Amino acid sequence: MRLIGPLSTVGLLLGTLFFAFSLTPSLVPRPFAFQGAISGLSLTAGYAIGAGMSGLWHYLQLPELRGRLERMVRWLAVAGCALVAVTFMWRAAGWQDAVRAQMELEPAGGLPPIGAALVALLVFAAALLLARLFRGTFRFLSQRLQRYIPRRVSQLAGVVVAVGLFWAVIDGVLFTMALRAADSSYQQVDALIEADQERPSESERAGSPDSFVDWKDLGRQGRSFVSSGPTATELESFIDKPTPTPIRIYIGLNAAETPEERARLALQELHRTDAFERSVLVLATPTGTGWIDPAAADPVEYLHRGDIATVTAQYSYLPSPLALMVEGGYGAEMARALFEAVYGHWRTLPEDDRPALYLHGLSLGALNSDRAFDVFDIIQDPFDGALWSGPPFRSETWRTVTERRDEGSPAWLPEFRDGEVVRFMNQETRLDAAGEEWGPFRIAFLQYASDPITFFSPSILYREPDWMSEPRGPDVSSELRWYPVVTMLQLAADMAAGGAPAGYGHTYAVEDYIDAWVDLTEPESWDSDDLDQLRQHLGG
Numbered sequence: 001m002r003l004i005g006p007l008s009t010v011g012l013l014l015g016t017l018f019f020a021f022s023l024t025p026s027l028v029p030r031p032f033a034f035q036g037a038i039s040g041l042s043l044t045a046g047y048a049i050g051a052g053m054s055g056l057w058h059y060l061q062l063p064e065l066r067g068r069l070e071r072m073v074r075w076l077a078v079a080g081c082a083l084v085a086v087t088f089m090w091r092a093a094g095w096q097d098a099v100r101a102q103m104e105l106e107p108a109g110g111l112p113p114i115g116a117a118l119v120a121l122l123v124f125a126a127a128l129l130l131a132r133l134f135r136g137t138f139r140f141l142s143q144r145l146q147r148y149i150p151r152r153v154s155q156l157a158g159v160v161v162a163v164g165l166f167w168a169v170i171d172g173v174l175f176t177m178a179l180r181a182a183d184s185s186y187q188q189v190d191a192l193i194e195a196d197q198e199r200p201s202e203s204e205r206a207g208s209p210d211s212f213v214d215w216k217d218l219g220r221q222g223r224s225f226v227s228s229g230p231t232a233t234e235l236e237s238f239i240d241k242p243t244p245t246p247i248r249i250y251i252g253l254n255a256a257e258t259p260e261e262r263a264r265l266a267l268q269e270l271h272r273t274d275a276f277e278r279s280v281l282v283l284a285t286p287t288g289t290g291w292i293d294p295a296a297a298d299p300v301e302y303l304h305r306g307d308i309a310t311v312t313a314q315y316s317y318l319p320s321p322l323a324l325m326v327e328g329g330y331g332a333e334m335a336r337a338l339f340e341a342v343y344g345h346w347r348t349l350p351e352d353d354r355p356a357l358y359l360h361g362l363s364l365g366a367l368n369s370d371r372a373f374d375v376f377d378i379i380q381d382p383f384d385g386a387l388w389s390g391p392p393f394r395s396e397t398w399r400t401v402t403e404r405r406d407e408g409s410p411a412w413l414p415e416f417r418d419g420e421v422v423r424f425m426n427q428e429t430r431l432d433a434a435g436e437e438w439g440p441f442r443i444a445f446l447q448y449a450s451d452p453i454t455f456f457s458p459s460i461l462y463r464e465p466d467w468m469s470e471p472r473g474p475d476v477s478s479e480l481r482w483y484p485v486v487t488m489l490q491l492a493a494d495m496a497a498g499g500a501p502a503g504y505g506h507t508y509a510v511e512d513y514i515d516a517w518v519d520l521t522e523p524e525s526w527d528s529d530d531l532d533q534l535r536q537h538l539g540g
Helices: 009-021 032-059 067-102 113-145 151-191 215-226 232-239 259-272 294-303 320-326 328-346 364-370 396-403 486-497 510-521 528-539
Strands: 247-251 280-285 308-313 356-362 385-389 422-425 442-446
Touching (some): 009 032, 009 113, 032 113, 032 486, 259 328, 280 294, 280 364, 294 510, 328 356, 364 385, 364 396, 385 510, 396 442, 422 510, 510 528
Parallel strands (some): 280 356, 356 385, 385 442, 422 442
16 A cells, blocks of 8 residues: 555646635634645645546546656646745735734734645645545455456445545544544533632522522533623613613523423523513523623613513533534524523513513524524514524525625625615624614624625635625725635635634624614614713723
């Protein structure tokens, strides 16, 4: 089994071009390690495509260059690709600093292109070794099978067996072990009670002495949620009027065995705290770790002067990408159980004597919140609305509305049916920009054009996305270009790397949440000066 051997010339040429293209800017700044990894994967993808095309050409016995002409063309191609790679490496630092400047970040001091290239070569070498190990396994199996069955049948059988063997090792051993290690690690973190997390004494908070939920069963994110946020004293100090304590109900993953049991426990907590007597009730769906973004939760409590209740239930303690892979159905199951419990009671209350009901979710929370209901559940008695921020590209409502947007509106800020039900906003355009005719049932999307979680799509592999057309979003680099395969890998790295400051990428700013909640829920007695003071108070 030969693991070391000659490389494909065509594969190296195309791989070098893909490596160069990977150095161009994407949506968010990329740290050095991520740049090297994505460049290595791009080099690998280009090499695989080039080697495959070269092998197919040879297999079909099509005409090939020979002798002196073949050597001349090859060296010209090598020189051209090398020139492109060197040029792109020289410009890489400037491209990354331009993206950082667009997001009001200081220059990174120069991206080490040589270091990124070395990391890329290591990634390529590891991938090439794995590919040749697979090829050697396939050939070994095929040769043994040829003793008993025809050659072509043995080759097909060899491929099938080799794929099964490698899949069993990667998925059944390596992947499973990694997930178990991650699961154990995040479970321990979730159970950790941090020193600065004090058990709330207010009856309005889950985990308090009066609560049906034990403090330790809230989980790390749940304890953080109920022990933080504005208190009645803080609200009164800012608003200069007496205010109630905002109700925060959080049901941890360990508080009950099933989603239905956790939903019933949440409903009991809502009844215990008289949450249905508040003016506003927010049903929030957390991210994979169980996190509720304070930038979203705090402003709406100020805007409604504490006369509000927020309820949520945990479905995982893994980061959202891992939760989506291994517990993809759990989030939607929990969100739907909680919605059915809360909405089921809410709709039995007199219309003029029940709180305004809103849904909220960020990222994976937005995806699962969207899956919590369908139109047939609510058509006879709709709740008041939803605010979904940073919706993942898999969100069905977001995808449908974006695809069917009004003609002339950009994909990064769509207009849909004149904004009668669904509206979009970003850091420069508010929800009320669509006009005043917004119906009683409202869906609002807060999204930034530079958010890779929202604008990634598998189709970017082979097709330029609409959001890259002119005019572009205010936070998207004019230097960004679409390259087949490479751009998809860049956006995948952007999703993993993060790194954008508040107001860009997948990090949503408190001042944008303030504007979103104001336009969506229309709280009373807030003028522009009051809102400016609130932005300064929460954003400072």
